[in-house]
Amino acid sequence: MSIIAEGACFRTHPLCVREKAMFATDNIFKTICLICAGLIGLLMIGFFVQLAFSSVGAWKEFGLAFLWSSEWDPVSEKFGALPSIVGTLLTTTIALVIALPLSFVSAFYLVDLPVAIGKILSQALDLLATIPSIIYGMWGLFILAPIMQNYVQPFMVDTLRLGDIPIIGRFLGEDYNGFGFFTAGLILSLMILPYICAIMRDIFAMTPPMLRESAYGVGCTKWETTKDIVVRYGIRGLLGGVFIGLGRALGETMAVLFVIGNMTQLPSALFDSGTTIAATLANNFPEAAGVQQSVLFALGLILLTMSFGIQVFAQWYLNTTSAKRGEER
Amino acid sequence: MVFKYHKRETRRGTLTQMQMNNPKTDLRTKRRSLRFRKWKDKLVRLFSIFSITLVVGGMAWILLTVISHGVGVIDFKFLTQPSKPYGIPDSGIANALIGTLLITLGAAVLSVPPAIAGGIYLSEFGKYSKIGHFIRFSANVMMGIPSVIVGLFVYIILVVPMGTFSGFAGAVALAIIMFPLVMRTTEDMLGMVPYTLRESALALGMTRARTTICIVARAAKNGLLTGILLGLARVSGETAPLLFTALFSDSWPTEFFSQPTANMPVLITEYATNSPFEEMHAAGWGAALIITLVVLLINIFTRIVFRTRHAK
Numbered sequence: 001m002s003i004i005a006e007g008a009c010f011r012t013h014p015l016c017v018r019e020k021a022m023f024a025t026d027n028i029f030k031t032i033c034l035i036c037a038g039l040i041g042l043l044m045i046g047f048f049v050q051l052a053f054s055s056v057g058a059w060k061e062f063g064l065a066f067l068w069s070s071e072w073d074p075v076s077e078k079f080g081a082l083p084s085i086v087g088t089l090l091t092t093t094i095a096l097v098i099a100l101p102l103s104f105v106s107a108f109y110l111v112d113l114p115v116a117i118g119k120i121l122s123q124a125l126d127l128l129a130t131i132p133s134i135i136y137g138m139w140g141l142f143i144l145a146p147i148m149q150n151y152v153q154p155f156m157v158d159t160l161r162l163g164d165i166p167i168i169g170r171f172l173g174e175d176y177n178g179f180g181f182f183t184a185g186l187i188l189s190l191m192i193l194p195y196i197c198a199i200m201r202d203i204f205a206m207t208p209p210m211l212r213e214s215a216y217g218v219g220c221t222k223w224e225t226t227k228d229i230v231v232r233y234g235i236r237g238l239l240g241g242v243f244i245g246l247g248r249a250l251g252e253t254m255a256v257l258f259v260i261g262n263m264t265q266l267p268s269a270l271f272d273s274g275t276t277i278a279a280t281l282a283n284n285f286p287e288a289a290g291v292q293q294s295v296l297f298a299l300g301l302i303l304l305t306m307s308f309g310i311q312v313f314a315q316w317y318l319n320t321t322s323a324k325r326g327e328e329r
Numbered sequence: 330m331v332f333k334y335h336k337r338e339t340r341r342g343t344l345t346q347m348q349m350n351n352p353k354t355d356l357r358t359k360r361r362s363l364r365f366r367k368w369k370d371k372l373v374r375l376f377s378i379f380s381i382t383l384v385v386g387g388m389a390w391i392l393l394t395v396i397s398h399g400v401g402v403i404d405f406k407f408l409t410q411p412s413k414p415y416g417i418p419d420s421g422i423a424n425a426l427i428g429t430l431l432i433t434l435g436a437a438v439l440s441v442p443p444a445i446a447g448g449i450y451l452s453e454f455g456k457y458s459k460i461g462h463f464i465r466f467s468a469n470v471m472m473g474i475p476s477v478i479v480g481l482f483v484y485i486i487l488v489v490p491m492g493t494f495s496g497f498a499g500a501v502a503l504a505i506i507m508f509p510l511v512m513r514t515t516e517d518m519l520g521m522v523p524y525t526l527r528e529s530a531l532a533l534g535m536t537r538a539r540t541t542i543c544i545v546a547r548a549a550k551n552g553l554l555t556g557i558l559l560g561l562a563r564v565s566g567e568t569a570p571l572l573f574t575a576l577f578s579d580s581w582p583t584e585f586f587s588q589p590t591a592n593m594p595v596l597i598t599e600y601a602t603n604s605p606f607e608e609m610h611a612a613g614w615g616a617a618l619i620i621t622l623v624v625l626l627i628n629i630f631t632r633i634v635f636r637t638r639h640a641k
Contacts, residue, residue: 022536029538030454037447037455037464040509044467047478050485102380109377121381123632128388130628132566134594135617138601139391142398142610190387197384221370244473251475253569254594258602278477282572285484300481304474311473315466 048308051301057294066298072264074284079295081277081302083266087181088276088303090267091256092249094185099193099245106193107200108226122201129194137258140187145259148186149178153271173269179261182270187255192245199241203234236317243314247307253278277303392621399618402611412579412596415606422616428496428582428591429620432575433565435500435585440507441557445546447508448515453541465516468509479505480573488574496582496590499575503564510563514556518549555631562627566620568594593620 058066062079069080110118110125153176156162162172172182207230215225231238261273262283275283277299288296410421447464455461483502488494522545530540546553576589577599584590593616600613 026536026538029541030450033446033450033454034460035446036443037450037512038460039443040447040471040512041464041467043505043508044471047474047482050482051478054485102384105373105377106381106384109374109381112374121385124385124388127625127628128385130562130624131388131391131621132568132594132624134566134568134597135391135395135621138597138613138617139394141601143390143394190384190391193384194388221366223370223373224366247473251473251477253475253477254598278475278569281477281481282569285481285573297481297485300478304478307473307475307478308470311470314473315469 047304048301051297051304055294055298055301057291058298061291061294066295067302070266074292077291079292081299083264084275084277084280084299085302087260087267087274088250088278088306090181090270090274091184091188091260091276092246094181094270095188095192095249096242096246098186098189099196100242102189103193103197103200103245106197107204108223110197110201111204112222122198125194125197129198132254133191133252134254136187136191136255140183140255141258144187145178145183147178148183149176153178153182157271171270173271176271177261177273179259180271180273181260181267184256184260184276185270187259188249188252191252191255192248195248196241196245199244200238203237203241204230206237207233240314240318243310243317247310247314250310251278251303251307253282257282395614395618395621398611398614399616402615403618407612407615411581412591412612414579415604415609420612422593422596422612422619424579424581424591425577425593425596425616426619428575429565429593431582431585432496432499432503432571432590432592433561435497436503436507436564437557437561439500440504440560441511444508444511445515445553447512448519449541449546451512451516452519453537453545465513468512471505471509472513475569476502476506476567477569477573480570483570484573491587493587494574494576494589495587496575496585496592499571499590499592502570502574503567506567506570507560507564510560511556514559515553518552518556519545521552522548551634555635558627558631562624562631565627566594566624568598571595572598 058079062069066079066081067085068082069078070082071078071080072083073079110122112118113121156172157176162168204226211229211233212225215229220228256276257279260275260279262275262279263273264275264280265272267274280299281296281303284292285296406419407421408426409423410419411424412422413420447468451461451465451468455464479502483498483505487498487501491498526544526548527540530544531537535543571592571594575592575595577595578589578591580588580591582590597613597616597620600609600616604610
């Protein structure tokens with residue numbers, strides 16, 4: 001039955017009105033959804049705007065030199081970001097140097113295992129990735145730091161005499177108290193391991209079986225297959241995973257805060273106490289006011305920019321990989 | 330080894346004719362013995378067994394430490410009494426438990442509806458549109474933003490104007506962290522619903538809105554719940570943003586909107602770092618055990634639910 005053929009007015013016929021109302025709700029629904037989804041973009045931009053706005057005082061006071069000044073003197077209100085930035089980079093580097101090879105070979109082994117055991121282990125790792133960071137921090141403070149102080153660091157410095165070797169000794173430093181960059185890096189590496197390992201495992205598992213089998217067919221060992229075929233196939237995904245782990249290590253607060261020692265000074269050795277941006281924020285914020293508060297916001301902006309850059313890079317890398325093998329999956 | 334010299338060729342450019350004629354410079358002649366290669370393979374595998382034991386062992390060590398330190402502290406009084414300053418007997422963590430519950434539930438209430446709507450937009454309307462790509466990208470980026478920054482942000486937009494730390498500000502901070510998580514899982518879960526379902530519903534004359542809510546969302550119900558629960562588990566242990574927003578107090582969380590509100594993560598921080606007393610440390614371990622157990626149980630629970638859904 002045609003509504004229009006009956007000569008009914010298109011606007012007033014009850015069926016048409018109802019249909020229009022239906023489409024109107026459709027549009028409203030779509031708009032609401034769009035607004036809600038857009039919130040996330042707004043939030044992302046809002047973060048930058050708000051932090052930039054709140055840190056104006058610091059940038060005005062110290063200018064761009066804030067980035068490479070290493071002063072930190074709350075009494076005379078002179079602040080510089082360099083110790084925190086260097087500390088952040090240092091702990092992140094230590095964490096990655098430890099976590100990367102371990103997670104790579106762990107993932108290599110996880111894919112290789114019989115399915116049942118591999119699945120259980122992967123599930124366990126995934127579960128462990130969900131443990132709150134404060135638990136790691138507490139464990140680091142009460143268990144790891146004393147062990148480092150009483151056993152590991154004396155062993156490295158006094159027994160192995162690593163401190164006397166010219167270059168390595170310079171890196172390690174001679175004073176140790178269990179806290180500092182080395183301990184923080186260790187805990188961070190333990191924290192980011194499950195993340196990186198999970199991503200690497202997925203990438204390894206994604207490699208088309210045909211590629212692997214061809215490699216076995218020409219006589220490659222498993223390690224050679226992984227190293228020369230799988231890694232080459234999934235290199236972008238692997239790097240994306242590394243960057244996600246990097247982003248995590250960069251902004252981690254609690255696990256680091258407990259064991260870093262919280263001294264705002266330029267690190268001269270691995271066993272030194274120091275600070276990271278996130279730890280400085282959490283540690284100094286409660287009693288900060290005036291210039292110091294805006295300095296902390298400026299540090300927050302620096303951290304946000306760093307992790308934003310890394311996330312963007314990681315997303316771009318992971319996206320291009322998934323687009324590349326979208327057909328094959 | 331085919332791949333060996335293929336690799337060399339690509340890395341150093343193709344071999345010139347002269348190089349290939351000279352057996353000393355022809356890289357193809359440089360082969361390694363099978364024994365060496367097998368030995369190397371075994372070595373790497375040994376290293377991977379070692380590393381995976383190290384990883385799982387390290388994690389087990391952490392868990393066992395938390396359990397062994399925490400389990401002795403937890404008793405009925407510990408769970409039902411509010412926290413008190415050092416020296417006063419019968420102190421517990423009940424106020425922090427309730428505070429954390431309120432804050433995380435508040436975060437869920439604030440973030441879940443818009444996050445699901447956003448996920449619906451990404452999956453149903455803007456899947457391939459430019460704005461959809463931008464939103465998906467910003468959600469992914471927001472998932473990796475350090476939580477301490479979220480704390481700073483909420484401090485400026487809520488704590489400063491309200492003039493006080495409050496549990497509500499904490500809930501907002503956690504909601505911001507939860508928002509992209511739930512949105513992305515919603516999108517993924519809705520994406521798994523077969524297209525034929527949507528098409529049948531549309532063919533019956535349903536509008537997009539009704540199709541989405543009554544058919545697609547219902548079909549993906551378990552997945553959506555999984556996303557929400559995992560998001561809750563993730564934020565319930567977040568500490569850094571709460572230091573800037575909810576802070577801590579020894580009282581019951583009665584003034585959720587206008588007073589600092591007790592919560593578990595900050596309680597653990599306070600007891601572990603700002604207190605020299607063994608008793609406080611022990612209470613901190615107890616609280617740590619409870620929060621770890623809750624997070625792990627939520628995760629295991631959702632995994633089991635999700636797997637049974639898959640098996641059907």
